Amino acid sequence: MPAILRKELTLSASILAxxxxxxxxxxxxxxxxxxxxxxxxxLGIFQxxxxxxxxxxxxxxVLLPIAKRDVVRGRYLFVCLIEGAAGVLMALIVLLRMxxxxxxxxxxxxxxxxxxxFALGAAFVIFALFNLIFVGGFFRTGHQLGRPFVIYVIxxxxxxxxxxxxxxxxxxEMLNAFGTDALALQLGLFVLGLAVxxxxxxxxxxxxxxxxxxxxx
Amino acid sequence: xxxxxxxxWKRYPAFALADVSFxxxxxxxxxxxxxxxxxxxTTIKSMLNLVHPDSGEIRFFxxxxxxxxxxIKKRIGYSTGTVSWxxxxxxxxxxxxxxxxxxxxxxxxxxxxxxxxxxxxxxxPLALSEGMKVKFNLLLALSHRAEVLILDEPTSGLDPFSxxxxxxxxxxxxxDGVAVFFSTHVISDLEKCAxxxxxxxxxxxxxAMPKADFVRQHCLSGESLEDAMLRMEGGGV
Numbered sequence: 001m002p003a004i005l006r007k008e009l010t011l012s013a014s015i016l017a018x019x020x021x022x023x024x025x026x027x028x029x030x031x032x033x034x035x036x037x038x039x040x041x042x043l044g045i046f047q048x049x050x051x052x053x054x055x056x057x058x059x060x061x062v063l064l065p066i067a068k069r070d071v072v073r074g075r076y077l078f079v080c081l082i083e084g085a086a087g088v089l090m091a092l093i094v095l096l097r098m099x100x101x102x103x104x105x106x107x108x109x110x111x112x113x114x115x116x117x118f119a120l121g122a123a124f125v126i127f128a129l130f131n132l133i134f135v136g137g138f139f140r141t142g143h144q145l146g147r148p149f150v151i152y153v154i155x156x157x158x159x160x161x162x163x164x165x166x167x168x169x170x171x172x173e174m175l176n177a178f179g180t181d182a183l184a185l186q187l188g189l190f191v192l193g194l195a196v197x198x199x200x201x202x203x204x205x206x207x208x209x210x211x212x213x214x215x216x217x
Numbered sequence: 218x219x220x221x222x223x224x225x226w227k228r229y230p231a232f233a234l235a236d237v238s239f240x241x242x243x244x245x246x247x248x249x250x251x252x253x254x255x256x257x258x259t260t261i262k263s264m265l266n267l268v269h270p271d272s273g274e275i276r277f278f279x280x281x282x283x284x285x286x287x288x289i290k291k292r293i294g295y296s297t298g299t300v301s302w303x304x305x306x307x308x309x310x311x312x313x314x315x316x317x318x319x320x321x322x323x324x325x326x327x328x329x330x331x332x333x334x335x336x337x338x339x340x341x342p343l344a345l346s347e348g349m350k351v352k353f354n355l356l357l358a359l360s361h362r363a364e365v366l367i368l369d370e371p372t373s374g375l376d377p378f379s380x381x382x383x384x385x386x387x388x389x390x391x392x393d394g395v396a397v398f399f400s401t402h403v404i405s406d407l408e409k410c411a412x413x414x415x416x417x418x419x420x421x422x423x424x425a426m427p428k429a430d431f432v433r434q435h436c437l438s439g440e441s442l443e444d445a446m447l448r449m450e451g452g453g454v
Contacts, residue, residue: 003318007314055304059267062267063290064315065287066287
């Protein structure tokens with residue numbers, strides 16, 4: 001494990017970042033906007049940023065014998081690790097709901113989004129928005145947390161609302177597929193969500209590295 | 218010379234570092250003196266690549282800082298008396314993370330200085346006095362065999378006993394060949410241990426020379442270093 005990631009995990013991270021991974025379990029809750037679970041995972045990471053800022057983490061990290069861009073990479077690596085852990089937990093729940101629980105009446109009568117592969121892809125899009133807007137926004141200044149988080153919230157909730165309700169549009173019902181129905185479409189949407197996550201996160205990290213390199217601390 | 222700062226300029230709306238130049242030699246203690254807001258911290262931050270100067274050059278061990286940042290940082294140590302890192306983490310945990318960044322981390326030296334400084338690894342920085350915080354930073358720096366110590370107001374907020382203890386430690390480190398560069402606005406610190414003086418006022422270097430030369434050139438007959446600097450800072454002759 002790179003030393004900078006170990007530093008992120010043991011010194012910079014707030015315990016809430018780890019605990020809030022459990023919000024992925026919201027994928028089990030029927031009649032609830034399950035994508036809020038993805039938002040709460042990012043809220044835990046936000047707490048970590050706050051704790052790290054109060055601990056003078058950025059200056060401490062920059063003084064370590066690494067390039068400044070590695071400080072940014074380490075932080076993105078940490079964020080992606082938390083999001084990845086939540087993603088794995090969500091994927092396991094999706095698998096359960098697609099198989100053993102696919103006929104459960106409590107899920108079948110759900111007016112909101114079903115926890116399927118499309119939902120999993122949408123969760124990764126939410127993580128991508130967090131990495132782009134909040135994490136990228138933080139590395140504009142190295143200290144400002146409130147503004148990028150508010151912008152992220154303003155963007156992410158309409159996205160959650162849209163994803164949760166799209167299947168009510170005539171012809172788009174398959175977004176809410178149960179079990180292995182419309183599997184090709186569902187898989188395609190999941191892969192698309194994952195691709196958006198990876199590409200946006202990599203681009204956001206590169207941009208943050210360039211900004212951070214020029215920043216005075 | 219071990220460190221060379223040459224023609225450093227950094228302009229802010231209300232302040233500017235102007236053509237700051239000086240050198241540090243191995244095995245010597247250099248006091249960096251100036252009143253609050255004179256530019257000491259900006260200079261130190263520029264030396265550490267935390268602040269990007271508009272122009273000028275900073276070289277450690279003959280290597281340019283921006284191009285050899287990682288290599289240089291492995292050979293230098295930094296401490297401040299005013300900031301504490303990870304106030305709620307145990308010293309043991311902080312040290313365990315830091316040591317992984319240095320291939321030549323000296324665990325024996327770490328244990329030796331830990332005992333010498335009377336630091337308890339189970340404590341958190343929050344539970345340390347200001348002097349002990351500085352000592353913890355020094356412990357980390359000395360455990361990776363830093364050849365240059367850059368210390369931003371390390372004696373700030375220390376009681377006279379802790380200050381004396383720290384200045385004695387600087388002298389011991391100097392004897393081991395370490396270059397100690399410390400900023401202060403307490404002139405008596407310089408009188409006690411500095412070999413060289415870099416005096417900054419209003420963002421400009423007023424003097425950068427051995428202390429004996431400074432006394433010869435700037436102190437009037439019977440005048441102490443403190444009196445001379447107060448006179449110079451006040452615009453007197």
